[in-house]
Amino acid sequence: MTWKKAAIFLFVLSLLFLAACGDSDDSSGDDNSSDGDTYVPDSLTVQFVPSQNAETLEARAKPLEDLLENELDIDVTVSVSTNYNTVVESLASEQIDVGFLPPNAYVQAHDEYEAADVLLQSQRYGVNEDGSNTDELVDSYYAMFITRSDSDIESIADLEGTTIAFQDITSSAGYVWPAAALLDEGIDPLSDVNPLVLQGHDAAVTAVLNGEADAAAIFQDARNVVVNDFPDVFEDTKVVAYTEPIPNDTISxxxxxxxxxxxKIQQAFINVGESEEGREIVRDIYTHEGYVESEDSNFDIVREYSERIQEQ
Known part of the structure; x- marks a missing residue:
């Protein structure tokens, strides 16, 4: 080999060596960037479950966009999912960033899809028998069965064979806790009653009022949602039974x-809930009175109830 050919050979060899070093550095950089597999949002998508008429709920929730944008200094889009499962699936497919998840939906998103971390739980005022609020903020609520006032149904045992308005099977107050209460009485919520699955607790109350359902499983006291359209709803219906307490809804x-x-998002929602304007909005959406920090262990009771229902 001549010195000229040797020089060319060494030059090419050095280029290959540098290229290999460069590839190695790039590969290392890729590994570091994916270690945590985290992302920083440049905009925020927030989604609610349709606990009442979706269009009405979205109109009530839209003003949150401006408040959150002021807190976070990024664009915020608020929407309402088509059903309870959709918001869980949207988190799992990374189509949304934040979900207002009821307890059972949160557990499904966290445990089954590994797609949600709880930040906050809502606070609500307790509710009296007549539907009025107590003066105490609480971190749990109840589901209840209602029927028409002139109904012969007086207890959960009397619900066997009747038509009951439920929500989606992931709704804590609209299905899971009421279904467990039925099971406690030896009544299968799928075969021993006629389940009528509706979207929105307002629709369930209306179904009882118009005779479409003999009873409804609703959150306490969802009758307030329809009182403007049905001023006599509290006289025309009665409470048959309450369930055990349910942990309040999450922001996940x-x-x-x-x-x-x-x-940042956690603090933004706390600030919104503490402001006069923000509290008015979240009260109008879900009867929330603000938000407090939460942790996953708060929902172990939800996991227990879910297992009971799945075993039926």
Whole structure:
């Protein structure tokens, strides 16, 4: 080999060596960037479950966009899912960043899809028998069965063979807790009653009023949602029974969101709930009175109830 050929050979060899080093550095950089697999949102999508008429709920929730944008300094889009499962699936497919999830929907998103981390739980005022609020903020609520006032149904045992208006099977107050109460009485909620699955607790109350259902499983006291359309709803219906307490709803986020941003979003919702304007909005949406920090262990009772229902 001549010195000229040797020089060319060494030059090519050095280029290959540098290229290999460059590939190695790039590969290392890729590994570091994917270690945490987190993302920083440049905009925020927030979705609610349709606990009442979806169009009405979305109109009530839209003003949250401006308040959250002021808190976070990024664009915020608020929407309402078509049903309870959709918001869970949207989190799992990374189509939304934040979900207002009822307890059972949160557990499904967290445990089954590994797609949600709880940030906050809502606070509500307790509710009296007549539907009025107590003066105490609570971190749980009840589901209840209602029927028409002139109905012969006086207890859960009397519900066997009747038509009951339920919500989606992931609705804590609209199905899971009421179904467990039926099971406690030896009544299968799928075969020993005629389940009528509706979207929105307002629709369930209306179904009882118009005779479409003999009873309805609703959150306490969802009759307030329809009182403007049915002023006599409290006289025309009666409470048959209450369930055991249910943990309040969550505000949950994508598990792979940047931790700093999780904290920012958490504080933003706390601030919104503490402001006069913000509290009025969240009260109008879900009767929330603000938000407090939460943790996953608060929902172990939800897991117990879910297992009971799945075993039926």
């Amino acid at each position: 986020v994508q598990t792979n969101m940047d931790e700093e941003w999780k904290e």
